[in-house]
Amino acid sequence: MIPELGHFALIIALLLALTQAILPLVGAQRGNLTLMAVARPAAQGQFLFTAIAFACLAYSFLTNDFSVENVARNSFSQLPEVYRLTATWGSHEGSLLLWVLTLGFWSTAVSVFSRHLPEDMAARVIGVMGLISVGFLAFLLTTSNPFERLLPAAMDGNDMNPLLQDWGMIIHPPMLYMGYVGFAVAFAFAIAALLSGKMDVAWARWSRPWTTVAWAFLTFGIMLGSWWAYRELGWGGWWFWDPTENASFMPWIAGTALIHSLAVTEKRGAFKAWTVLLALVVFSLSLLGTFLVRSGVLSSVHAFATDPARGAFILGFLAVVIGGSLALYAWRAPKMVTGSGFTWFSRESLLLANNVILMAALGSVLLGTLYPLFIDAMGLGKISVGPPYFNAVFVPLMAPALFLMGIGPLARWKDASLPDVVTRMKWALGVALATGLLLPLTLDGFNPWASLGFFLAAWITLAVLAAFIDRLKHGQGGLLQKLAGLPRGFWGMQLAHLGMAIGVAGIAVVANYSTERDVRMEVGSYAELAGYTFTFRGTTEHDGPNYRAARGTLEVSQNGKPVATLHPEKRIYNASGSGMTEAAVHPNIFRDVYVALGEQLDDQGAWTVRLFHKPFINWLWFGALFMVVGGFMAASDKRYRIALRRSEVPKHLAAQGA
Amino acid sequence: MKRWLPLVLFVVLVGFFAKGLFLNPREVPSPFIGRNAPAFTLPLVGDANAAFSPADMKGKTWMLNVWAPWCVSCRQEHPLLMQIAQSGRIPIVGLNWKDKDREAAPLLARTGSPYVAVPEDLDGRVGIDYGVTGTPETYLIDQAGIVRLKHIGPISPEVWKTKFEPKLKELGA
Numbered sequence: 086m087i088p089e090l091g092h093f094a095l096i097i098a099l100l101l102a103l104t105q106a107i108l109p110l111v112g113a114q115r116g117n118l119t120l121m122a123v124a125r126p127a128a129q130g131q132f133l134f135t136a137i138a139f140a141c142l143a144y145s146f147l148t149n150d151f152s153v154e155n156v157a158r159n160s161f162s163q164l165p166e167v168y169r170l171t172a173t174w175g176s177h178e179g180s181l182l183l184w185v186l187t188l189g190f191w192s193t194a195v196s197v198f199s200r201h202l203p204e205d206m207a208a209r210v211i212g213v214m215g216l217i218s219v220g221f222l223a224f225l226l227t228t229s230n231p232f233e234r235l236l237p238a239a240m241d242g243n244d245m246n247p248l249l250q251d252w253g254m255i256i257h258p259p260m261l262y263m264g265y266v267g268f269a270v271a272f273a274f275a276i277a278a279l280l281s282g283k284m285d286v287a288w289a290r291w292s293r294p295w296t297t298v299a300w301a302f303l304t305f306g307i308m309l310g311s312w313w314a315y316r317e318l319g320w321g322g323w324w325f326w327d328p329t330e331n332a333s334f335m336p337w338i339a340g341t342a343l344i345h346s347l348a349v350t351e352k353r354g355a356f357k358a359w360t361v362l363l364a365l366v367v368f369s370l371s372l373l374g375t376f377l378v379r380s381g382v383l384s385s386v387h388a389f390a391t392d393p394a395r396g397a398f399i400l401g402f403l404a405v406v407i408g409g410s411l412a413l414y415a416w417r418a419p420k421m422v423t424g425s426g427f428t429w430f431s432r433e434s435l436l437l438a439n440n441v442i443l444m445a446a447l448g449s450v451l452l453g454t455l456y457p458l459f460i461d462a463m464g465l466g467k468i469s470v471g472p473p474y475f476n477a478v479f480v481p482l483m484a485p486a487l488f489l490m491g492i493g494p495l496a497r498w499k500d501a502s503l504p505d506v507v508t509r510m511k512w513a514l515g516v517a518l519a520t521g522l523l524l525p526l527t528l529d530g531f532n533p534w535a536s537l538g539f540f541l542a543a544w545i546t547l548a549v550l551a552a553f554i555d556r557l558k559h560g561q562g563g564l565l566q567k568l569a570g571l572p573r574g575f576w577g578m579q580l581a582h583l584g585m586a587i588g589v590a591g592i593a594v595v596a597n598y599s600t601e602r603d604v605r606m607e608v609g610s611y612a613e614l615a616g617y618t619f620t621f622r623g624t625t626e627h628d629g630p631n632y633r634a635a636r637g638t639l640e641v642s643q644n645g646k647p648v649a650t651l652h653p654e655k656r657i658y659n660a661s662g663s664g665m666t667e668a669a670v671h672p673n674i675f676r677d678v679y680v681a682l683g684e685q686l687d688d689q690g691a692w693t694v695r696l697f698h699k700p701f702i703n704w705l706w707f708g709a710l711f712m713v714v715g716g717f718m719a720a721s722d723k724r725y726r727i728a729l730r731r732s733e734v735p736k737h738l739a740a741q742g743a
Numbered sequence: 744m745k746r747w748l749p750l751v752l753f754v755v756l757v758g759f760f761a762k763g764l765f766l767n768p769r770e771v772p773s774p775f776i777g778r779n780a781p782a783f784t785l786p787l788v789g790d791a792n793a794a795f796s797p798a799d800m801k802g803k804t805w806m807l808n809v810w811a812p813w814c815v816s817c818r819q820e821h822p823l824l825m826q827i828a829q830s831g832r833i834p835i836v837g838l839n840w841k842d843k844d845r846e847a848a849p850l851l852a853r854t855g856s857p858y859v860a861v862p863e864d865l866d867g868r869v870g871i872d873y874g875v876t877g878t879p880e881t882y883l884i885d886q887a888g889i890v891r892l893k894h895i896g897p898i899s900p901e902v903w904k905t906k907f908e909p910k911l912k913e914l915g916a
């Protein structure tokens with residue numbers, strides 16, 4: 086009964102999405118306020134019914150209703166409750182439902198926080214988001230119904246993929262989708278602007294906070310995914326350039342570019358056409374990522390069941406949405422007049438350079454990800470593109486971008502003075518160079534890449550410091566007062582940039598100074614790595630809720646002093662019989678000590694054990710968290726709220742003026 | 744013209760994606776096609792004193808089917824393999840891969856065996872020599888002991904008709 090209710094709710098959601106898409110768009114075109122007024126309630130209703138459908142599916146999972154095919158395939162009676170809940174979005178169907186739910190959430194958020202917009206703009210934005218909802222709801226209902234019954238019911242389920250049974254996976258997909266799908270708002274704003282023909286500065290101001298929030302969520306989602314892969318795959322790696330990872334990374338790169346070009350468009354009215362195009366591209370990349378992961382055109386660690394009918398549906402949808410929006414862009418682009426000019430050295434030109442570099446980096450990732458597909462489609466063979474390509478191309482591209490990151494925020498709009506910036510940053514350059522050259526010497530030998538990383542991290546950090554000093558020189562009051570008086574937009578930007586510096590420092594160390602050993606360990610034997618002594622105390626049988634495990638005990642000590650006792654596990658899951666390595670990690674701010682069990686070698690209890698020493702790995706996650714906090718902070722800047730309050734009074738004027 | 748560029752690039756991309764939908768990225772061509780099947784000697788399931796080696800099949804066109812009792816999709820292709828075996832079209836050797844619990848003999852006794860011989864590859868070493876990525880996988884080997892075809896995944900009637908039959912005709916078997 087409950088699954089049927091869910092199915093029914095999904096159908097109602099589709100009908101509401103159709104209403105949300107068609108009536109407001111027609112209304113906006115004809116200037117009909119009654120039709121435009123349908124947008125908000127329809128969006129909220131669509132979200133409500135999608136949420137009901139989602140709740141029904143979650144209920145089926147929680148109550149182990151194995152007469153629902155999706156539950157039987159992806160859950161198991163012994164699965165702990167929290168994973169039964171997360172199994173709701175662990176399957177292809179469930180994760181698409183989460184996608185639609187997230188889109189409904191964003192549409193509702195827009196419907197609530199768009200009171201200050203001219204009616205036709207709000208109606209168009211919500212209508213465009215409705216169109217996207219229609220596509221995905223139709224996709225769910227026609228090819229991927231999550232409520233499909235299985236008759237007769239299965240005795241028990243196949244279990245959730247053991248890799249996903251981890252708490253990082255509980256919040257990773259929702260966060261990632263909040264980011265992915267959140268870019269739909271910027272996309273809808275861009276389409277609405279193109280439709281109305283009014284691509285003014287106001288458009289950029291409205292989309293900015295939405296874009297920044299989506300970007301912050303995506304950053305958090307990617308960070309969680311990376312952290313999960315690091316702990317769960319048992320190889321000690323944190324980024325694999327897997328197509329699925331790239332699928333989330335490409336919108337992030339483009340989104341980063343968009344945040345910066347939106348700043349120029351809002352403040353200076355420049356790059357209008359480019360910013361609109363970028364907003365279209367970012368969400369197109371989100372859709373592209375969905376297509377790549379769902380259709381199975383690329384092989385990846387994310388082994389969802391693939392089905393050509395589904396792939397064909399998404400591709401068709403992709404062609405309509407992206408093709409349509411790019412055609413609209415090509416048609417309307419000539420109407421966009423660019424703002425005031427700027428000289429070769431100004432904040433505009435530096436942000437332009439940022440965009441150019443980010444686009445080149447995006448292109449290189451896109452090419453590497455799709456290259457195997459191109460080659461295969463042209464019948465030239467089967468190849469795969471791995472980390473060597475990406476590292477060789479991506480790192481040299483990002484280095485100049487990181488360097489410019491130090492100068493950009495210090496340069497003035499329109500026309501900056503190069504000698505002035507040079508004078509102000511001379512000392513910083515010197516200190517950063519010295520750091521880059523000397524710091525690697527305190528570590529395990531000199532390495533040019535680590536040196537470059539340290540230089541850039543120090544450079545960005547000092548630039549952040551210089552920006553603060555610059556701001557604090559003026560104004561009155563005590564230091565704390567002045568700090569509190571700085572706009573949140575400034576704080577947000579500096580925090581995010583500092584986060585980048587922290588992350589870069591972390592990557593420079595972990596990529597160049599990590600050590601690992603594969604050793605054969607008997608009970609009582611020990612091995613050394615990076616100054617730590619690992620003593621193997623054997624394994625014991627251990628029963629989990631839905632698995633059996635061999636649980637190892639390793640005592641870690643340094644200079645004779647005990648540091649930690651670690652319990653890595655080798656698990657066999659009851660339902661699927663598949664094996665899983667559960668690594669054990671002892672973290673601190675300067676390093677992780679990481680152990681994973683390999684294979685049992687004999688009856689005496691000898692095992693192969695993998696030992697890792699990962700210095701500064703946690704800086705990566707800290708850096709990402711700084712960026713997330715920075716993003717949210719920037720989006721909550723007073724300017725946006727003032728704009729909101731101000732426009733509440735002369736609403737009819739705003740509608741007329743727009 | 745510049746403003747149409749994004750659309751043009753996208754259309755080209757869609758073309759590739761459409762083509763890509765009908766390709767299988769997981770299917771990696773075996774480097775053994777056209778080469779000698781790697782030699783091995785393994786004991787037979789249920790009779791540790793008897794052994795099997797590909798050399799035993801010299802002069803015949805035969806199939807090496809890599810399977811395991813724990814493999815669910817192997818059960819899917821089992822009825823078809825039984826039909827092929829009963830028709831006498833081609834002998835099938837079933838390489839019993841990584842069967843640590845030794846369940847092959849009782850399972851085959853229950854379901855019937857399509858195989859002329861079932862060598863036992865307990866630690867999966869022969870599987871490594873053949874580049875086995877998972878079960879089931881099937882190799883078509885000709886009279887001279889040369890690998891002619893490799894199929895990853897269960898053999899469906901359609902795969903049999905479109906992939907194996909033409910190859911068998913070509914080989915005159």
